[in-house]
Amino acid sequence: MRSSSVGWLFLAPTLLILFVFGVLPFLYVLVIGFTQWNSFAADPEMRFTGADNFRRLVFDDQFLYSLWLTLKFAFFAVVSEIVLGYFLAQAFMRDFPGKGFFRTIHTLPLVIAPIAVGATWRLLTVPGLGPLPYYLNRWFGYEFNISRYIDQAFFTTVVMDVWHWTPLVTLTLLAALSSLPKEPFEQAQIDGANRFQIFWHITLPLLKPAILATVFIRMMDALRTVDEVWMLTGGGPGAATRYIGLHIWRVVFPKTDYGYGSAMSLITLYLTIVLCWMLYAGLVARRDLKRAD
Amino acid sequence: MSDRAEKTEGRRHGFLPIETNAFDRVFIAVLLFVALHLFWMRFVEAALPLGVATVLSLVLGAIIVMRG
């Protein structure tokens, strides 16, 4: 009755789709990455060229700059989100009327299409239309123009990401905080520990798994951000916000240099995997240490 | 979760800072293989051919898989 072949039969359609549209593209890009293939070049045929693409890639300043920008963006965004999200979650631990309502509001950004988030922030920041440049200039005399100033554009994309994803961190950490045991905190209060000591020695270690898991999920998302930034700045001014996804999609892809583009995609995937694995190893290693004692 | 038992099987603590199973060690070896080649192409290839990196990373990989 319960033969495993029936089980495999149930799994078959899922595995087939994941193979054809997930694994096959990966294998394909793995092959093309080692070839020279450009359908509009003098020699449009696919030719095997070994590691030549990668040789070119490690000296490609635009690509390396874009990688650096992506890391910088992910770092600033995720750190701000964790810090801000933690404080919001702490504030939310208290009971007060209308809690459910506030919670609903904070879930809203999570379901909005990234492209619409980009549109929203564009409307906020466009000079001559958006309230942000207008009021910053009127109240503080600050000239805000993200199509002109590199740092402003970069930090606006970070702020946008913080606006979009802090609620996820808040709600995740809130769930973790609510499930913490009460005794260590009561004991610490009896022992006369101050707030910072309680935070540093009790809350933080207990929350570590939840924080690491959130960092992991947010990091993976931040590294592949494309839609919002494309809508907000188009990668500009210049290449100031051209994160790696945008770089592949808008700069390398239209050149139809398939071999080189595939090599770049592969290296991006490689770096994502390395980072992902390092975060995950950190996560698991910590848990194993805890289990040992 | 039932996968825990499956995962702890064949785990050990070698010179690597974390507990690993065979798959983890091969995975680390492959990651290092790629990393060393990229580094070599950028900084060393002018002086030494890429083949040296291949040999080096294969040796390193073998050590990790067996002793890590």
Place this chain on the structure above:
Amino acid sequence: MRHLRNKASASLGAILFWLISSIVTLLPIYWMFVVSARSRVQLFGSPSFLITSFFTENYTSTVSDPAFQRYMVNSIVIATANAVLVTTLALFATYALSRYKLPGKENLFFWTITNRMAPPAVFLLPLFLLYTQVFVVADVRLFDTKIGLILLYCVFNLPFAIWTLRGMIDAIPKELDEAAFVDGANTWQVLTKVILPLAKPGLAVTGILTWVFAWNEYLFAATLTSVHARTITTGLAEFVTVTGTNWGRMAATAMLTLVPALLVLGLAQRHIVAGLTFGAVKE
């Protein structure tokens, strides 16, 4: 007494804190609504947050635009078909993972999630080449077809659905299936008569969230379609490049893109965070 007063002021502080952060959260969306309710002339000068009159033409001209209608229909068809397909296949897959002894099934389960984690930009190039040059039967290509997008969206929605459903199917007692088998039911009947009714709430939540993910997707829709299968998100992005200055209509289109998000918020609010963290967080 003092304790009580402290408590009251603390919760007042918390309310104030949350009020401010709620305003910050809502302000960008509210501003978009304001822009969508104004004519071109009203938009210039000092930006005011007050809506004094509602300029409906932004909405009426958007809705009556045949291109917009086509995008909207495409998006609805693609998201719905994807949600139905993903939920059905995920139910089969999780049933198999939960009830059958399959060698390596836990590794398989973990492997599925890597499809979700991978950066989409990396797969643009191979998928574009596959869709335009390799997956070709006679004259039919997957490029610029709805079915192409529907199947592709399965790659990142199926792992999500499997991870969300796994816990729910595991929670259904095995004794129920055993009893049905003893009564002479076959596997298909057990799945449809025993598991399906009990898993319905979970399936509904999974379907709703899958629908939103498919609706929100932009990068693949923009790259793997050209005319016939364009979706609403690509339509929204086109406003920037084609008619860059018509802010009112862009805002109206964006507002219409938001409508499903608001519906989902009402329907599955409690499950959104769990969904986005692959079930790691239960609220």
